[in-house]
Amino acid sequence: MKFLVNPSKFNEMADYIFKPVLIISVILFAIGLLFSFYLSPDDYQQGSTVRIMYVHVPSAWLALLTYAIMTLYSILALAFRIPFGFIFNTAVAPIGAVFTLICIISGSLWGKPMWGTWWVWDARLTSVAILFIIYLIIIFMNLSFENRIVREKVVAIFILVGSVNLPIVKFSVDWWNTLHQPATISKLSKPSIDPSMMTPLIIMTFAFIMIGIAIAILRIKTEIISRKSNLG
Amino acid sequence: MSLRFQRLLFILLTLVIILSAVLLILYNTRENVSYFYTPSEIDKSDIKINKIIRIGGFVENNSFNKISSSSFKFKITDEKASILVTFKGILPDLFREGQGAVIEGAFVDKNIFNATNVFAKHDENYMPASIKEDLKDTGYWNKKYK
Amino acid sequence: MNFLNKIIFFYYREYKLNMSGVQDILTNIIFFFVSIFIFIFSIGPDKQTISIIGVGILWTLLLLSSTLSLRKFYQEDFENGNLLIIHLNGFSFGLIAILKTFSHFLFVQLPFLLSIPIACILLNIANDKLFYLFASFSIGSLILSCLGSISSSMNLMNQRNFLLGSVIVMIFSVPVIIFSVGIINMEESFNSLINILFGILLIVFAINPWASGLCLKLSLENN
């Protein structure tokens, strides 16, 4: 597992797995889209609008997951002095931002026909909007410092401070009355979704994860290279 | 107050403060960050007339009345209390009896709520339309899903 | 006690420093009032509307004006080396952050608090809400001071993008605004809302010395 913390090991590993990951993600996307558009049934209430879920939910999960991993790497980088954490944070923040944006856009496309509004300021939607802005701030911070050592550490601190938003996003629907419905799939109870709709959701989630990993590999590799060339 | 002593003091203080803060927040937020009130909450408190609020609940069965093509009358309930609502405008697709909804507006008098916006709220259950029919036939439907 | 004296004279220094630039603080307050005028004129003469959105205006302007003075937080002391001198005088960076936060509250936020009654008259806010306003504003502005400390220490070495510090403060102050405006609108749940605000204050207060202290140390290491 050293490739998760060591840049040169990561480069080796990335060369092995990049192409397979990319191919798998393309295949998964093909199957997933086929499932979600043709092979999955209409919802008993929402009709075919429910198909937006197959994009909305995976992107939301990945937006949260990306931030959680960034938080983890920030702790690793600051407390255990593992510089790969900084590389990871710089490279991955835009990916998380894009996932959040996809989640927000698909969510409002879903909300308009179902709820009757593009956007409301309930706890879930507000906290996701804040998550998006936090991602943007991370990206802008990465662009606006001249001194690299200060920049990456300050960004890591900011990520840690911003991580208070994560549990708020996740549990806002359970803690408070929101227009957004509570979690469908949670660890504690049986998912309240039919298997025929669960399958495309899982396939699409893995497709999103794979494409996320593929882009992350590319971005981390470029980040490593640009750091090396900065020294020379 | 050596620098190390300051550090130790900070660590202790931080732990104590964060713990008490989290308790304080969790204990108090439950009712207050709500996007909407429930009808029974409205029943208990005295909400002022003409103050804009949101109410969330289910559209009561057999309460929906179409007054004209764009004006409606229905009741919002949470099975303990219900509120009579009037609304002029376009209802969202998902809006139907027995379905969750959040309405925004103000009380025009003590019992009648005039909604300016109606949002449909769907639950966390997803299932194919065909299965619902099966479930209804077997009578399993009402037990598990509201 | 020796160290207590040092802390007292730290504030003596802050007092002298702020009094020498008292026009800056006054300018901040003038900004606050001129913005209120602009709000009133742009909304129109309807007193009813103004009194409904008055509290929101007050909060927005308080937030904006306190982010205006963010660069004064550490930047001057950082650039002229005083931050290092204070540290070498036996103050850990975390302690500096706490002391500076209180100093910001005393010299920048307190004048705002004192000018709230006048602002209330201008904005047609009922007198009986004054107590709730004061309660929420005093806790809220302390939270803003803590957030200001965190964000301005993060941006000490940021030479290009000054606005980023303000954005950081504003995005984290969203919950503060939600709850403190809630206090005004829902007086019946005053107790639990003020407790929540107090909880948020405790959290940012606990995070502040760690985050700011680390950022201060980083910036001093590398400048």
Next chain:
Amino acid sequence: MLIVKDLSIERLDKKIFENINLSLTPGNITILKGKNGSGKTTLLKAILNLIEPSFGSIFWKGKLLKRNLYDFYNHATYIADTTSSLRKLTIKDNVNIWKKFFISNINDAQIETALKTLKLDNYLDKKVGTLSFGETKKLEFLRLIIENKKVWILDEPLSNLDEDSIELMKQTFEDHCSKEGSIIFSSHQNPGIYVTEEIQL
């Protein structure tokens, strides 16, 4: 007292300097010489425990500096090449603030003579912002007298000073050494000051 052993510092995987050894004993003056960017300020900051050494260690009174930091800070004065006096305040106010903040045991008469020797006694009510650059620099050295500590750590103290002032600094340095004090300072020119140890970076 202060011992630096095999100190090396890397930034961004680039070596700034390697294997620096020095010891600062009472009555000792050490000069750090080197071009711009050779790491003089970095070494001084490492001595102040602001920068973590990559290799090697620093000791203060026989203990690791990190473990004995508070005591070291109580015995050291650092003067950077910035103007730490508050520009909007008068010289008098600045002196007052320093005197109180550092809990100085120097009496007013001593400060007055120091001001006189620095030729600043005529501007007491003038704001620091209106002084010339050399004068603010001299005012900065007043802190050495006010803080009255054993170890002086000075970053480029002699740049921008005229010959009279350099002569004055020389005397101050010798005075301090005769009182069992020790000095470490950096310079990019040849100062013509008697030093006991010279370190080339």
